[in-house]
Amino acid sequence: MSQYKAPLRDIRFALYDVLGAEALFTELGFEDAGRETVDAVLDESARFCETVLAPLNAVGDEQGVRHDKATGDVTTPAGFKAAYEQFTEGGWGGLGAPVEYGGLGLPHVLGMPLEEMIDAANLAWGNFPLLSHGAANALRLHGEDWQREVFLTRLVSGEWTGTMCLTEPHCGTDLGLLKTKAEPNADGTHSITGTKIFITAGEHDFTPNILHLVLARLPDAPAGSKGISLFIVPKFKVARDGTMGERNPLQCGAVEHKMGIHGSATCVMNFDGAQGYLIGQPHKGLMAMFTMMNTARLGVGIQGLGLADRAYQNALRYARERLQSRALSGAKFPDKPADPIIVQPDVRRMLLTCKALTEGGRALAYHAGLQIDIADHGASDEARKQADDLVGFLTPIVKACLTEWGVECTYHAQQCFGGHGYIREHGMEQLARDARITTLYEGTTGIQALDLVGRKVMQLQGAGLKVFLGLVESFVAEHAGDASLAEFIGPLREKAGEWQALTLEIGKRAAKDPEEIGAAAYDYLFYSGYVALAYWWARSVAAADASSQSQAFKDAKRETARFYFARILPRTLTHKAAIASGPAPLLSLDEASFDA
Numbered sequence: 001m002s003q004y005k006a007p008l009r010d011i012r013f014a015l016y017d018v019l020g021a022e023a024l025f026t027e028l029g030f031e032d033a034g035r036e037t038v039d040a041v042l043d044e045s046a047r048f049c050e051t052v053l054a055p056l057n058a059v060g061d062e063q064g065v066r067h068d069k070a071t072g073d074v075t076t077p078a079g080f081k082a083a084y085e086q087f088t089e090g091g092w093g094g095l096g097a098p099v100e101y102g103g104l105g106l107p108h109v110l111g112m113p114l115e116e117m118i119d120a121a122n123l124a125w126g127n128f129p130l131l132s133h134g135a136a137n138a139l140r141l142h143g144e145d146w147q148r149e150v151f152l153t154r155l156v157s158g159e160w161t162g163t164m165c166l167t168e169p170h171c172g173t174d175l176g177l178l179k180t181k182a183e184p185n186a187d188g189t190h191s192i193t194g195t196k197i198f199i200t201a202g203e204h205d206f207t208p209n210i211l212h213l214v215l216a217r218l219p220d221a222p223a224g225s226k227g228i229s230l231f232i233v234p235k236f237k238v239a240r241d242g243t244m245g246e247r248n249p250l251q252c253g254a255v256e257h258k259m260g261i262h263g264s265a266t267c268v269m270n271f272d273g274a275q276g277y278l279i280g281q282p283h284k285g286l287m288a289m290f291t292m293m294n295t296a297r298l299g300v301g302i303q304g305l306g307l308a309d310r311a312y313q314n315a316l317r318y319a320r321e322r323l324q325s326r327a328l329s330g331a332k333f334p335d336k337p338a339d340p341i342i343v344q345p346d347v348r349r350m351l352l353t354c355k356a357l358t359e360g361g362r363a364l365a366y367h368a369g370l371q372i373d374i375a376d377h378g379a380s381d382e383a384r385k386q387a388d389d390l391v392g393f394l395t396p397i398v399k400a401c402l403t404e405w406g407v408e409c410t411y412h413a414q415q416c417f418g419g420h421g422y423i424r425e426h427g428m429e430q431l432a433r434d435a436r437i438t439t440l441y442e443g444t445t446g447i448q449a450l451d452l453v454g455r456k457v458m459q460l461q462g463a464g465l466k467v468f469l470g471l472v473e474s475f476v477a478e479h480a481g482d483a484s485l486a487e488f489i490g491p492l493r494e495k496a497g498e499w500q501a502l503t504l505e506i507g508k509r510a511a512k513d514p515e516e517i518g519a520a521a522y523d524y525l526f527y528s529g530y531v532a533l534a535y536w537w538a539r540s541v542a543a544a545d546a547s548s549q550s551q552a553f554k555d556a557k558r559e560t561a562r563f564y565f566a567r568i569l570p571r572t573l574t575h576k577a578a579i580a581s582g583p584a585p586l587l588s589l590d591e592a593s594f595d596a
């Protein structure tokens with residue numbers, strides 16, 4: 001079985017030393033988020049994830065969820081429900097939620113290490129509370145007062161869980177095609193009818209009620225995505241005074257059998273005239289749902305990070321223990337029958353790739369999460385707006401890059417185990433299988449790429465990119481004369497300039513040919529991700545040098561940064577060349593000739 005130890009030292013390093021979270025929390029008015037409290041939260045999260053959730057990871061994979069066709073009930077794997085009870089007793093679900101709704105009122109960014117540890121320990125379990133956060137956010141921003149009072153408080157306490165019901169059999173990415181209907185009733189409620197598929201945590205045995213946030217069309221709705229409204233549809237009807245009534249006519253028709261996350265209930269949900277309440281304005285549901293999706297997208301990025309980290313930890317342990325062959329330059333451990341495989345450059349390539357992508361990715365993701373706190377609590381309108389632009393820009397990068405890197409790292413880590421990585425008992429194949437979904441749900445990698453280029457860069461005139469480049473520029477200027485950082489500052493300056501030029505070039509070409517956007521999107525997204533990570537690696541070295549961390553820690557950061565700049569950052573060259581080639585190599589082959 002794969003093991004898990006929460007990487008508290010690096011989490012604290014990212015929060016305190018790299019991001020300066022302690023001072024920022026004070027600046028933003030989080031009086032209860034002093035270092036002692038934050039440390040206690042991190043320690044307790046680690047304990048819960050290591051001792052309660054991690055041991056259930058293989059159990060969930062083996063048992064999966066069980067569906068009763070007659071009743072529609074879903075039974076979760078042994079131990080999952082009890083773990084959820086501990087989770088809610090600890091108030092973990094409401095960590096970053098406002099105190100007025102029963103939350104702890106701590107900074108949003110503190111939820112990220114918690115989610116990272118949960119996902120690393122047990123991704124399938126983590127999916128049950130995940131969507132409650134998104135549902136809570138949608139209600140907080142778009143719900144009516146009574147809806148917040150009745151539903152939001154219960155999501156925050158974890159008494160009930162939430163879902164996100166978008167996907168239908170004929171539409172996933174293109175929600176403008178959805179058919180689920182909402183008929184108005186005389187009492188102001190609506191009757192929801194339709195089938196949703198792939199609904200995470202659509203049915204389970206954790207809580208007495210489940211709140212489905214459902215996208216549906218009103219009778220007078222315009223066609224396409226401008227005619228979609230959002231409804232809250234509880235499993236058991238709920239009156240406006242909060243009392244729970246009879247069963248709503250909705251049921252889980254089946255659970256999907258999947259490649260990974262077997263312990264997560266992925267449900268077909270049938271709504272048969274179920275009573276629902278409109279959230280927000282009619283026909284503006286997609287906007288409200290985007291609030292939910294953005295929170296969830298950062299959360300899914302964190303899933304990739306958690307899995308990459310767990311996979312790396314196990315590969316590292318194995319590479320130190322596994323004795324095979326000798327180092328090419330002669331025996332490094334002559335007293336042993338063979339050297340451990342960690343002496344081999346190729347094994348180090350895989351380990352260092354995981355280490356570089358994981359630790360750099362952690363700083364990148366936490367920085368994005370911090371922007372949500374600044375956007376909510378920043379001192380000036382300008383600071384709040386900049387943070388909002390930045391988090392919008394970084395969300396598709398975090399979601400897509402961290403999940404694709406999660407897939408890459410679980411692959412490398414499995415490879416470090418040789419054939420043993422393919423065998424179930426080591427748990428490495430589960431990590432690789434579980435990681436695969438993260439690049440697909442909450443919008444595929446291709447869709448994140450289009451969101452980045454089409455919306456965040458072209459439509460919004462690169463507002464978020466400008467803020468990020470401003471950060472890079474200040475850092476580069478601040479350390480211009482710093483000889484110890486020169487090896488990173490020069491290439492970073494060069495890449496930042498190239499990034500800007502590349503963006504302008506795509507914009508110019510897209511003005512003439514709209515296909516340019518789609519052709520450049522994937523490569524532009526990864527180009528952006530790798531340059532952003534170069535910035536975080538340079539900053540990590542600077543932060544480590546300035547910190548009270550051990551010399552070994554500082555050296556490890558510097559050497560990993562060197563590896564990143566030498567071996568991973570050059571991937572940008574391929575992406576740049578692909579972008580330069582334009583749409584022709586992708587679109588010239590006639591559709592009918594693909595199998596010619």
Ligand SMILES: Cc1cc2nc3c(=O)[nH]c(=O)nc-3n(C[C@H](O)[C@H](O)[C@H](O)COP(=O)(O)OP(=O)(O)OC[C@H]3O[C@@H](n4cnc5c(N)ncnc54)[C@H](O)[C@@H]3O)c2cc1C
Nearest residue numbers: 164165166167171172173198199200266441442443444446
């Ligand atoms: C385990 C699991 C859990 C899920 N949980 C939920 C949930 O809780 N709630 C929910 O509503 N949904 C959920 N989903 C659905 C998930 O979000 C969708 O599967 C995903 O968004 C992709 O939609 P699709 O499967 O219909 O693929 P499609 O939209 O058919 O896409 C197929 C391929 O075409 C590409 N593509 C499509 N359109 C474009 C375009 N315009 N430009 C470029 N490429 C394009 C996609 O990137 C993809 O590679 C879940 C799915 C799974 C498997």
